[in-house]
Amino acid sequence: MSLALALSPLLVVGIAALLLMLVEAFSTRRGGLALGAAVVLFSAAAFAGALWMLGLDELGDISSLRPWLVIDHFTLFFDMLLCLGGALAALLGGGYLREHRLERGEFYALLLFATFGAMVLAAAGDALTLFLGLETMSIGAYAMTAFRRASPRSAEGALKYFLLSSFAAAILLYGFALLYGATGHTDLTSIGAAARSSVSHNPLLVLGAVLVLIGIVFKVSAVPFHAWTPDAYEGAPTPATTFMAVAVKASAFAMLLRVLAFSFGDEAWTSWASGWPPVMATLAVLTMTVANLVAGRQESVKRMLAYSSIAHAGYALVGVTSLIRNPAEAGASVLYYLLAYSVSTAGAFGTLILCGSYGREAVSYEDLSGLGRRHPAVALAFSLFLISLAGVPPTAGFFGKWFVFKAAIDGGLYWLAIVAFVNSVIAAYYYLRVLVYMYMREPAAGAAVAVPMRSGYVTAALLVSAALVLALGLTPTRYLDVAVRAASLGSG
Secondary structure (H helix, E strand, O other): OHHHHHOHHHHHHHHHHHHHHHHHHHOOOOOOHHHHHHHHHHHHHHHHHHHHHHOHHHHOOOHHHOOOEOOOHHHHHHHHHHHHHHHHHHHHHHHHHHHOOOOOOHHHHHHHHHHHHHHHHHHEOEHHHHHHHHHHHHHHHHHHHOOOOOOHHHHHHHHHHHHHHHHHHHHHHHHHHHHHHHHOOOEHHHHHHHHOOOOOOOHHHHHHHHHHHHHHHHHHOOOOOOOHHHHHHHHOOHHHHHHHHHHHHHHHHHHHHHHHHHOOOOOOOOOOOOOOHHHHHHHHHHHHHHHHHHHOOOOEHHHHHHHHHHHHHHHHHHHHHHHHOOHHHHHHHHHHHHHHHHHHHHHHHHHHHHHOEOOEOOOEOHHHOOHHHHOHHHHHHHHHHHHHHHOOOOOHHHHHHHHHHHHHHHOOOHHHHHHHHHHHHHHHHHHHHHHHHHHHOOOOOOOOOOOOOOOHHHHHHHHHHHHHHHHHHHOHHHHHHHHHHHOOOOOO
């Protein structure tokens, strides 16, 4: 019974995904699948929250799950975050797919299975479980990217994503194979025990660690492993883009944090002279700078948000780098940042969906000209999520960046915090540019303009996202306390 309770969030999502496949196969009415998928994912998040409040100590002996699955507060935090992201994507899909003549029930089954894989990935304590979760999530993401079958851009984005991701998965698997050859273990904790003080003595171990980190940062979409992201995000249906930007990225950071803490958390591996911190710092600087500079040159709002997503991975990597000096504070800052980024990004993509109806979609900045005057409520919602992504108080995004920058400064990484701050200022340009077009520009005579759609599903997703953006911004310490508790990996 204790094992069933510990695995209840996973079981809810997994069983519901199988049932939804049967419903979709034998039912001719598919209008309620989006709501059903969202209810399932919110329920799974509620189960994870109930386990958090109950206390894992009350579950009894669940040690038999280790090392395959680690059920701790870190896992429960990501269960709630991933299910929230999946539920918002399901609600957005309920409005978007019907409006754009793409309503097919398999989208929601793919979404549930991909979320299930992401949850396994966040809980994985062994290389085998980690790889299974990664591939379960990725296969669903590939299919959702190519869901718009008649679109060459969707097919191109899905093919690039599939090919590059397959190479990255092979690199990750080969890296774990080398770690197994060097240590004789596949579970992350035993790899870490064998890896202590071996950085300069075992080239096989070092090469394995490098390949594993390359495979992981590809999923994070850090520069220079980001080439798939803009094309996949732009070509995919926007609800699928939302899922990738939120759930796929969050689970990738969960994997990164778990591997660094369990396998490469020894002093020899966290040394600035011979460990992974300078690598993570370099990736953070490259990711923030390249993504922000390229995002400012985009004419497609969706592609701009794709590069914005890459840049935010760079800010989170600043927190990851800070783990070497103050693990508790830095880990909590990364988790809080992921939560703030997730609800802000889901809201931004959701508002972009709401801005355009079938045949009158919002694609470029020009399409949004005068939206603030014609549809003030839609423009206000978009403005809220954009200023949160820009880091303007009192929104979730401001405190997300504040905590990450503070962790870097407290860890003595002043230069990294300065680079991140400068990049945050640069990023404000392309977010504010959207506001300029919505409130200060009028469409040219005869030019196409976006016409907002009407959807209760999309409106519900935006209300949930907006409430969380404001709650995280107005009462940040409450959620930071949750992140602090979750950041203690393996503590239960």
